[in-house]
Amino acid sequence: MSLPFSLQFITPWLTPSPFPVLADLSIARHYQVMLASTDSLTRRLEDLTGVASRVRLEHQSCGTLEADDGEVWGPEYRLPAPQPLLVRHAWLTLGVNDWVFAHSELALSSFSVEIRRAVEQGAEPLGTLFLARDASVERLHVCLAACHAPELARRAGFQSDHVFVARRSLFLVTGQVCGRIVELFLMDLSS
Secondary structure (H helix, E strand, C coil): CCCCCCCEECCCCECCCCHHHHHHCCCCHHHHHHHHCCCCHHHHHHHHHCCCEEEEEEEEEEEECCCCCCCCCCHHHCCCCCCEEEEEEEEEEECCEEEEEEEEEEEHHHCCHHHHHHHHHCCCCHHHHHHHCCCCEEEEEEEEEEEECHHHHHHHCCCCCCEEEEEEEEEEECCEEEEEEEEEECCCCCC
């Protein structure tokens, strides 16, 4: 499954540790900690800003794993195939502003019926959804890159050459890989 817009990478995917790599991308220290974290992004953002978040679901469909996009996903991000996937495009909004666009590919067979129903409803951030149901959430293989996404930039009201910070990771719930996620950050990470 592919992203709904093209990414043009300025940097290769970088492991966010050590922090000097993040400093090279002109990211403020408090956001560096957030981007390098392997726990809930939503919880980190809410703690940083003091503002409650909500999810605005743009697209959700079921499908099967297709050929991987080599620039977005590396071999360590492969999901077991074949299996049904839930593909979700969502905006994480804090206050009235969209802060993050997320493309998620989730293996439906890895969830209980209760969690699968909640995921399919699309109303909660994924990390929050799992944590509320006593599941642990962790990110694996967190990497960052700087990129252009002209279509996304236009939709968000930026110039087409706007530089986004992208983050990719495997999503683990209670120690089991259940999906992979690419997030593009719309907020200013430099201050």
